[in-house]
Amino acid sequence: MSKGKYLIFLGCAIPYRVSAFEVSARKVLAKLGVELVEMPEFNCCGLPLDPVSHEAMLILAAKNLALAEQKGLDIITLCPGCAGTLKKVNRMLKEDDALRHKINQHLKEAGLEFKGIIEAKHLMQVLIEDIGLERVKDAVVKPLMTLSVAEHNGCHILRPKEFIGFDDPEDPKTLKTLIEATGARCLDYLEETECCGAPSVGINDKIALQLARNKLNHVKAVKAEAMITICPFCHIMYDTNELRIEKMFNETYGIPILHYPQLLGLAMGFQPEELGFSELRVDASKILDKTKGGK
């Protein structure tokens, strides 16, 4: 498949409430010469159905892959949950003839067939594998040298390793490398690969918030000026809940949560207004002031 043109799979969380991620990702990708084509129709990737019906998850994921095959394009997603699901099902169906046949019986009802001829990738994987670190670095015109940040990969971009397999889930390097490409410093901190807690929202909110609080405490301890995420759910978990966690557990953070393409976009010379900074809940003006003049 062409490395410059992708079908963009938005997922559900981004249109629901994480527009800044989409705005900034589209800006950054366009600048890097990537062309995005919209999905012809939308079906959830299937992940939310997995706990209730594994088969329904397989069918929905396969349906999306089959639609992309019709367009003859690889899929790019911004949500690691969608990326993980589509990658996993793509591989399962390519390798297991009996399963592919079974799922194709369902797809036939909608006039579709899974053939296994495309790939699905997350934004971060496209940046590092298809575009390449050098081209990302070349696009940086305003290095963010004065900024020290912390990364949060989240789980589904890394695990289960068997199906994701482009970075080491125990010591992930890709996001750090991409952050450092912007000129910013990426700080190490305790329990970097721990879950944000988002999947427990609605099941047990207290556990979810305790997990987020734990991470924010560790990020605060190393004096990170911002936390950088690449997942809409992790972003919601921290950005939307930071003030709530501060009140609930009597903590103070004031740590802005940025989507990675917002950080990269700043380094590429985009204005904060072009990167959806106004959509963030936690005030990011401190770091914006700092990066304003910075050469």
Add this chain to the structure above:
Amino acid sequence: MTQTECKVIRASDINPRFKYEIKLHGAEKLMRCFQCGTCTSDCPIARYSESYRPRQIIRMAQLGLEDRILDSDTLWLCASCFTCTDRCPQGVEVASVIRVLRNLAAEKGHIPQVFKEQFSSILESGYAYKIPELRVKRRETLGLPPLPKGNPESIRKTLRGLKPEKLFEKSGGD
């Protein structure tokens, strides 16, 4: 199902076929578990939960305590972070076993509200959440292209005949 809660297990509580039945659904490596506890000690949920212990759920599944597992809310606390799956020295794929057990609980009608809502939203609109009209309009202001339209009819067609039937029928409807 908490660790402190000691209930007598009667032979009549045990389904001796359970460990074989769930293997058919995808929990193939269940019997490899030798109870080392790596899953529980590395589980982010177990750190903050009084009741969620993946090792215990695996042991109960091996033993065949079908009803006790499937009727319990604890099963739904797993965050599906896959840390247990990646670190299990025996390759049990713990998170997948939990998923198999959840699917069986769902067939019995035990589904948390949050999953039900996402399920019916997908069947109605293609999206797991009802996207507010304000958000759709805001896309224009932000210079984003219109959202791809869902195709619920086509989704329902492809999911026809799946279990739990009630769930698909109720929120589906042709």
